[in-house]
Amino acid sequence: EEEEEEGLPVVGEDTLHGEGEPSASASGGSGCGQARNNDNWEDEDEDEDKDEAFAVLDIFPTDHHFVQNGAETERVNAAAIHKEWKVLRRGLGAAEDDGTMPIVVRAFESRLDLLRAMIVGPDGTPYADTLFVFDLQIPQAYPDEPPRVFFHSTSSDRLNPNLYEDGKVCLSLLGTWSGPGWVPGTSTLLQVLLSIQGLILVPQPFYNEPGFEKQAGSDEGAQNCRAYNEKARLLTLRHAALTSSAAVNARWPLGLWRLVRGHYERRGGAIIQGVELLLEPVASVASSNQGAAEEPEPSQAVTPSPSASAGFLRSLGKLLPKLRSRFAR
Template identity: 40%
Template sequence: MGFTAKFVHLTGFGLFVAVCVLCSCLILSAWEALTLDPSSSDLVGSSKENNSCKASEAELQNSDYGEVDEEDYGVDDEDEGSDYDFDESYFNQQLADKFDDLDLPPGVEATVPWLQKAVTNVEPENFKSMSEIEDEIGQKYKFFKQFDTVEDFSDHHYANKPVGKTGKEWTKRIQHDWKLLENDLPASIYVRVSENRMDLLRAAMIGPQGTPYHDGLFFFDAQFTDSYPATPPVVYYHSGGLRLNPNLYETGKVCLSLLGTWEGHGCEKWNSAQSTMLQVLISIQALVLNENPYFNEPGYETFANNTSGQRSALDYNDTTFQHSCRTMLYSLRRPPQHFEDLVAGHFRECGRAILAACKYYMEGNKVGSVVPSNDNEDKELENTSAEGSSSSGAGKTQNKKVDLRAGRTVTFKTNMEVLFEELLMEFNVKGADTKKFCVEKLKKSQPAAS
């Protein structure tokens, strides 16, 4: 081998050794930076000697490392016996600072504690005050349409049930039903239909006044089968596991002659030429959610005029109202898709009336009876709140109990007290006018003056 060849060989070998030494320095410096004693004044990456080895944020972003192992950061079970006092929160913060701008795969941030952003890092202007949240709820509710189309229903009861092969006549008939719903829906019924799945429909209806369902929200999912309109649509009730009507089962079954789920005669049965989805919804609201649902049970209507039947109907209404309150809570905590704004806005508007009804019924009045206005009581409450005297007594003298409920079970009031507290909390979150009830609760919790 000549001198020139030997020189080239040695030069290549020298470069190889230099690269190895440089890599060793980088690894050693990174290891020392990450395992640095937190009590030291030299923070991670702040040493002047390590500036040449420090990776920039741009380099981290352009790196090909897709996975991060614990061993890369010096976190090892063997370190538990180290001489210094390991501060995990400090260590995590240093790692978080280094990886703030690293583009990680979705979901990684939620599973790696030190990559989670602290609440204190959020700019104050990103927070919304309660008044802003309440105003936003009110605006969305104000512009919530009675009828509208949506792209899909991922949580629809029939979402995973294909409709099958359909034709132009099927499509035209459903579009005809949509038009009727858009133009003729009662003010207390809201409907959403799917653009991608014309067979799917969801409806929400408000319980009628004068019934144990008043001010409640009840949700129904419907599907137009491939044989529609020769056969009626199938309908599912979102029961939350509660049976608050003889026609509405815990399983979600809706028992109605028009739907073919109960025997009927003449106009009660489905007519392919005349019956519509609008008719189904109005029938559920008017015939099912009525004043005395107890008599919806087949054969029970014969007891409507005797004392025993009337008492049973009152007991049923008591239970039904409790279930209606539980349904409110269920809807508030898990609002059906595309109806979130309706749920929040409705209970923001009706929360005060619902709570007033709860109190009125707990005082001994019949469920569904008209709750007297409390405007005068509220004014007196505001005037006397500073003095510590309760206006509830004055309110009771003004609200004459003309429709008392005799023979009510003791558990009714106990159950309603619990439901009242839960509803009060949920309505407060939505911005309902609950001041009166909050003041009463505060006074009740304060010790009586000696």
């Protein structure tokens, strides 16, 4: 029996939260754990477009957070949305050598107002090699107003200052954070997604907290930043395992679940190696140099450091067997 407090709960159809709690969005929309009754969802077109960074599917996903907001569909600006589709198709990067696509977006012919996006956490950050899923809705006033964006969290704790456990995304473009806001006719959905990738999923998210940037360059700031990164990495590893399990067991998220499953099949070993490198740097490097030519590069999330806290290393050690079980090939 897995310990919920220290490890990963078994993911079933009704929960995806690290503490075994119901989805934070249970009262207001579809969270990760509400993706069931998926057996009836037709997703053959998902297979056809699985290698495309941007694709338009025929049927909208029933587990989309904004699926109940059907009123937007009636008066949505179809011309503006089709223009955004073209920008996304041109602007999203090509797949990396191992097949990873940094940002994937799915739009839906049957609900022009809905999109679903998946962003891979960048190397060199606590979020490396982990997938983050966002649901977007185009409002009636678009492009005069920004899109609505919901983050599918898997925890009752926050893994980033700008990504709330209840799904709120804090970004100036969305009008939910300080800074330059949405500019009608200039700002785009692609810009929103690139901002999440480049301004939120950053190497030192601690300094994104309001006022904390003043600590940059100080010993106090360095210590607080390290502690935040350790917590963020632990939450991110749990998030990776839970989303991987949901893709396999619950076909979540609809429209992208095969890509989620494929990503962790490719990169699960690298995530494990990254944890091993943190726990035993010398042993891991020596081991990886012996007959491991076909293994992926270890996940570049947190640089091994003698200053890593004992609590962080202890938590990693408890988590590692569960990660190995989740990502076993």
